[in-house]
Amino acid sequence: MKDFKIINIIASLSDIKDNPKILTALDIFKWRLDDKDFNEGSIQESISKLKKSKQEIGVVCCSLKQIESVESFAKFLYIPGYLCRQTDILIKASQTQLPLFIEKGNFLAPNDISRLLNKVSHNKISIVETGSSFGYSDNILDLRSLYILKENAIIFGVNLSSLYGKKSKTYPHKAKWTNSYNFYEAFILGSQALGASFFVIDNQKNLHTISEDKVLEMQNAFSVEQNYV
Amino acid sequence: MFKNNWNGKISENIFFSPHNIVIIAGPCMLETLELGLEIGSFLKEECKRLGFPYVFKSSYDKANRLSNDSQRGPGLEQGLKWLSQIKKDLDVPILTDVHSSEHVINASQFSDVIQVPAFLCQDIEILEACAHIEDTVIQIKKAQWLSAEELIHSAEYLGKMGQNKVTLVERGVCFGYNNLSVDFRSLVTLQRQKYATIFDGTHAVQLPGAGNGKTIGLRDMVLPLVKAAVATGVDGVFLEVHKNPKEALSDPETQLDPSLATNVLESIARIRDGISKWV
Numbered sequence: 001m002k003d004f005k006i007i008n009i010i011a012s013l014s015d016i017k018d019n020p021k022i023l024t025a026l027d028i029f030k031w032r033l034d035d036k037d038f039n040e041g042s043i044q045e046s047i048s049k050l051k052k053s054k055q056e057i058g059v060v061c062c063s064l065k066q067i068e069s070v071e072s073f074a075k076f077l078y079i080p081g082y083l084c085r086q087t088d089i090l091i092k093a094s095q096t097q098l099p100l101f102i103e104k105g106n107f108l109a110p111n112d113i114s115r116l117l118n119k120v121s122h123n124k125i126s127i128v129e130t131g132s133s134f135g136y137s138d139n140i141l142d143l144r145s146l147y148i149l150k151e152n153a154i155i156f157g158v159n160l161s162s163l164y165g166k167k168s169k170t171y172p173h174k175a176k177w178t179n180s181y182n183f184y185e186a187f188i189l190g191s192q193a194l195g196a197s198f199f200v201i202d203n204q205k206n207l208h209t210i211s212e213d214k215v216l217e218m219q220n221a222f223s224v225e226q227n228y229v
Numbered sequence: 230m231f232k233n234n235w236n237g238k239i240s241e242n243i244f245f246s247p248h249n250i251v252i253i254a255g256p257c258m259l260e261t262l263e264l265g266l267e268i269g270s271f272l273k274e275e276c277k278r279l280g281f282p283y284v285f286k287s288s289y290d291k292a293n294r295l296s297n298d299s300q301r302g303p304g305l306e307q308g309l310k311w312l313s314q315i316k317k318d319l320d321v322p323i324l325t326d327v328h329s330s331e332h333v334i335n336a337s338q339f340s341d342v343i344q345v346p347a348f349l350c351q352d353i354e355i356l357e358a359c360a361h362i363e364d365t366v367i368q369i370k371k372a373q374w375l376s377a378e379e380l381i382h383s384a385e386y387l388g389k390m391g392q393n394k395v396t397l398v399e400r401g402v403c404f405g406y407n408n409l410s411v412d413f414r415s416l417v418t419l420q421r422q423k424y425a426t427i428f429d430g431t432h433a434v435q436l437p438g439a440g441n442g443k444t445i446g447l448r449d450m451v452l453p454l455v456k457a458a459v460a461t462g463v464d465g466v467f468l469e470v471h472k473n474p475k476e477a478l479s480d481p482e483t484q485l486d487p488s489l490a491t492n493v494l495e496s497i498a499r500i501r502d503g504i505s506k507w508v
Contacts, residue, residue, distance in 0.1 A: 030353050033382050063329060063354050082348055082372070085293040086328065087301075105348075107373045109406035112438045118297045133403040136376035171376040 025058040025078040025101065026050070029066050050074070058101070064092050071096040081105035081130045081162070090119040099124040101200075103159065106133040110145035114152065126155045128200055129191075130162035136171035138178055139163055141187055146194035157198035158191040160184055232384070232423040233393035237464075239366055240322035240341045243282045245396070245425045250501055251465035252281045252494065253324055253342075253368075253427065258302045258479045259287040262311045268470050269319045271487055279498040284342060285321045286467070287312065291479055292328035293348055296442050300478045305335060313339045324368065330358035342366040347373060347400055347432075350383050360390035370398040370429065373409060373437075377418035384424055396425040398467060399458075401433035409435055411454055416461045427465040428458035430493070431483045446483035448474075452493050459500045466497060 028046035050057060051073045058076035061067045062083060070077075077096065081103035083089050093100050100120065104113060104127055113127060127149060131139025139162050149156040165179055188199065231237055237245030245251055254272050259265050269285045276283035289308020291301045302308060308325070316323045322341035327333050333355060336343055343362070347370035349355055359367045367387060371380040377399070384395045397419050401409035411433050419426040433454055434447040455466055471477045474484040485493060 033351050033353065033386055062352065065330070065354070082351065085295060085348060087292055087294065087297065088328070107348075107403055107437075109438050112295060112442065115296050115438075115442055132406070133374040136374075136379070136402075171378055 023056055023058065023076070025060050025076070027060050028070075029060070029062065031060065031062045031080065047073075058099075061093065062089075064088060067092050067096065071098065074098060076101060078128075079103060081108075081128075084108055084116055087119055090116070091121070094120040094122050094125075097122060097124075099126070101126050101128055101157075103128040103130050103162075104145070106130050106139045106162070110142070110148040113149065113154065117154070126157060126197070128157055128159050129196075130159045135174075137165055137174045139165065141190065143190060143194060146191060146196065150195040155197050156195070157200060158187060158196050159200040159202070160187055161200065161202035163187055230423075231425050232395070233388050235393045235395070235425075237425060238394075239282075239284060243284060243322050243341075245282075245464045248501075250281060250459065250463065250497060251284060251427075252276050252468070252497075253284045253286050253465055254468040254470050254490070255286040256471050257288060257431075257469040257477065257484055258291055258300070259289050259308055259311055260302070260478050262314060264472065265311060265315045266318060267472060268487075269315050269321060272470060272490070273319055273321055275491055275494050279494055281494065281498070283321060284324050285315060285319065286324040286344075286469075287315075288326050288479075290328060290332075293346065294479075295438055295444060299443075302478075305332060309335060309339050327355065330354040333358035333362065337362040337365045340365060342368050342396075344368040344370065344398075345383075346370055347398075350375065350380060356383060356386055357390070360387050360392040362392075366394040366396060367392060368396045368398060368427065370400050370432075371402075371415065373401060373403045375402075377412075377415035380415075381419070381422055381424070384422075396427055396465065398427040398429050399433070400429035400467075401435065407436050407439035409433060409437070411458075413457060413461050416458060416463055420462055420464075425464045426462075427467050428455065428463045429467040430455040430458070431467070431469040431480070431485065434483055435480070440482075444480065444482075446480065448483055448485070448489070451483070451485060451489070452496060455493055456496055456500060459497050460504075468493065 028043055056075045058078050059070045059074040060078045076099040077093050078101045079093055082105055084105040132142045134140040141163055256264055256268050265287055273283050289302050290304055312323050312325055324342035324344055325336055325340050326344040326346050327336050343365050345355055350369050350372050369383055380397055387395055399415045402412050404410035416426055430451045434450045435444050436446055437444045439445050469484045470490045471484040474481050474486055477484050
């Protein structure tokens with residue numbers, strides 16, 4: 001599927017320790033400024049393939065138009081963090097009755113997550129923690145946020161890629177030491193301890209990527225108890 | 230000249246220019262036509278008295294309220310009718326903001342400036358819609374988590390598609406939860422890249438969500454921050470003004486009442502006039 005960009009959502013089931021389930025949310029619409037590989041002609045081709053696919057594939061959606069164009073065949077929708085306060089998008093996404101993965105924007109205080117959820121009319125929602133803005137081009141994982149999600153019985157996971165940050169076109173003064181795969185173990189273990197049900201990896205080619213093998217290797221080191229949506 | 234050889238023209242008689250500051254101001258939400266006319270008229274007269282080019286601003290749809298219970302405004306159809314009326318009655322250029330690519334097309338028929346909200350400053354659909362409209366200036370607000378360098382990428386994206394009438398706005402940056410600070414380096418970075426640079430004085434003092442789900446703010450900080458921005462160097466200042474901010478349906482703690490707005494405008498004029506003696 002070379003014309004697809006992929007966000008893999010690694011969702012672990014309690015009785016499948018060694019084979020965590022992997023969901024795929026596809027980027028079929030161009031929504032990143034630094035996406036040099038986007039091919040306009042591939043949208044229809046992607047939609048055509050998705051309609052025929054029997055896999056549990058979702059779609060990253062950034063507008064009402066995009067939701068409308070995929071709601072009949074997507075298995076779930078993935079809403080990026082910068083849209084988490086856009087009321088019309090949340091309402092439209094929930095009207096599809098599809099399961100939703102909604103990123104918590106890095107600008108949103110954790111205690112405002114409930115207000116985000118108030119805009120959604122069904123409960124098939126997983127919140128994706130992307131970290132909190134900590135200076136330019138840097139998101140940090142605030143465990144207080146995970147605690148709040150857990151205490152409010154919200155199913156949640158963590159976007160590991162957003163914590164790593166972008167390799168290209170970052171704020172020029174960003175400390176390079178903050179971009180290290182070595183931190184992933186801490187993110188995963190810390191998130192798990194506080195109840196994370198899944199992890200998201202952004203496999204967009206010209207952003208950073210971590211191989212699925214590496215993540216599975218880390219996940220095999222511990223068990224997961226929660227169910228995903 | 231600004232980036233990509235743009236001459237800074239907003240409308241027939243209103244331009245961004247090196248020795249003056251454009252004032253973009255009006256009520257946060259276009260609650261009623263009467264409010265828009267009253268505030269617009271007041272600001273037009275004050276700006277004329279102080280020698281500022283003036284652009285009226287107001288939103289017809291606050292589509293990203295923190296709380297689902299908060300009012301959004303008159304909506305696209307009614308809002309654009311009112312803005313059109315204000316433009317005609319007051320003979321002022323208009324700025325309004327958009328939250329979808331469809332709204333870009335509708336709003337551009339009535340607005341001299343289309344504003345891309347901060348949260349959406351990297352939204353491809355909206356930017357691409359903005360790239361293809363003519364005779365309308367595109368104003369992009371910098372998101373609270375972005376550096377100036379990253380905002381410039383959005384402007385460059387428009388430039389590559391031939392849209393060279395672009396202004397960029399600093400509106401404060403995340404400083405922990407429920408708080409914003411202003412990094413004046415951003416203004417310098419944006420100006421060095423030759424973009425028309427605006428400072429948003431009333432949003433920069435917001436405390437997002439700090440009021441138990443409502444955004445509150447530090448209105449008394451607007452004047453000092455605006456003075457610092459003007460002294461640093463900007464091409465325009467953006468302010469929200471309401472005849473009675475306590476009764477405003479949005480941003481009641483950051484909008485300026487007419488008296489404070491006059492105070493801010495007079496301070497800007499003093500700094501502008503002082504700087505011009507040195508240039």
